[in-house]
Amino acid sequence: MKLNNKTIWITGASSGIGKSLAIALSKYDCKLILSARRTEELEKVKALCKQPNDVSILPLDLANNEAMTSMAHKAISTFGKVDILVNNGGISQRSAILETSIDVDRKLMEIDYLGTVALSKALLPYFVEQQSGHYVVVSSLMGKFSSAYRSAYCGAKHALHGFFDALRLEHDKDNVKVTMICPGFVNTNVARNALTGDGSKQGYQDDMTENGLDVDVFVQKMIKAIRKEKYEAYIGKFEKFGVYVKCLSPRLIHKLVLRSKVK
Template identity: 55%
Template sequence: MSFNNKVIWITGASSGIGKHLAIECSNLNAKLILSSRNLDSLKAVKALCKNPDNIKLITLDLENYTTLETKVTEAISCYGSIDILVNNGGISQRSLAKETSVEVDKRIMDINYLGTIALTKALLPHFIKQQNGHFVVTTSIVGKIGTPLRSSYAASKHALHGFFDSLRAETHKDNIAVTLVCPGFVNTNISLNALTGNGKAQNKMDTATKNGIAPERFAQLMAKAIYKKKQEVYIAGFKEKLGVYTKRFFPKLLSKMIRKLSVT
């Protein structure tokens, strides 16, 4: 497996899944464009990669989604074309729906959904023109089944599934692929940075997240799914995967199971 001469643009690349996917794709000889809000963190990731000379850095903020067209122009100019966009940037949530302000709901939707689709739409004409391209989206198992304390986060991830399933059908004739990657628990800082009901970060590591898949291993499996152009893949533990299939075939049973999860 190799990404020789493939240009891969990864958002949310300064930490967690994005960081380790960048390292893995560099090991597989990809040319990379790495993006996040934090330039210093991106430089640190670049220094960890196998081929730092084949890595460009572009800062962007998905929340400011009206500015992303200029970022696409900048990204294309790095190598002259882009083959794969990995929409990985986003933010999570840890709060009850009744305690979550609408402002927090909006912020999560702005970052996770509107930022992602704005960047995708801005790059789409480039993919259509070259009659080739691949959109990869980091969603979540929670994009398939809603669980307590994640109502807004689940909504944003469900929305991504709806948009990209439609986009896949619309752009098949243009040789454009769409891969939806659904993580379960991965040992990253996602729960530390998750928004609470008032918009402040949780600043606490969830036990399930701490015990999740190692990000290095996750990145290996994600890179494999990208290489194979999988339409949808669940990279998760047994219980999370079981939840997806239980929802599909025994939805009432899953509802009972979900109600037993802790909401404190």
């Protein structure tokens, strides 16, 4: 698939993967719609793009599910169409199950799962009407196998796979594509911004994230997966092989993750 002349809507575009993706895609002949809560940060990302006149800012809060239909209409009217929705927005979590408030579990599901689903459903009638569309969903390797201290995050990411696998099946006839992007450790601020058991931010980086893939390297691999319209893409260092290990032996991946002592 060529990205030229496409209109691509990216959520979570104010930092991390979303920011790097926007800058990288701006080098193609395409239009970009950037969404996140922080308008000032989105404006900074827009300024870094190669063709700022082809970039539009659309502030969006994934926690506000009721607003998604109007957000979809605004996005479509911005450049007259939307070809690809990159569902990148979300938050992470770092805390033991026993120490995690149910409110934190609820918040992760509301934002990472329901916010993404609500936005995707709001855009779906348009994709069906035009008989084309592509959902790119930034999940995680934690959507394929789990790790300790990420229970709420793993639950939300696993849920995304269940929903979008069903969407792909139901709308194959409408030429609607779904690509699940599953990052491993990527060097962004995701760990610093992760919620702890009481809902406060962790506030510091962990070694595994610090030593993860450079975000710009990750994004180039992500764009390649989008262009190939892959069903799923596992992008990381050694940790990506955990997906295949779990298929072979759930007991073995359990032992390997325990041994890694990831926190």
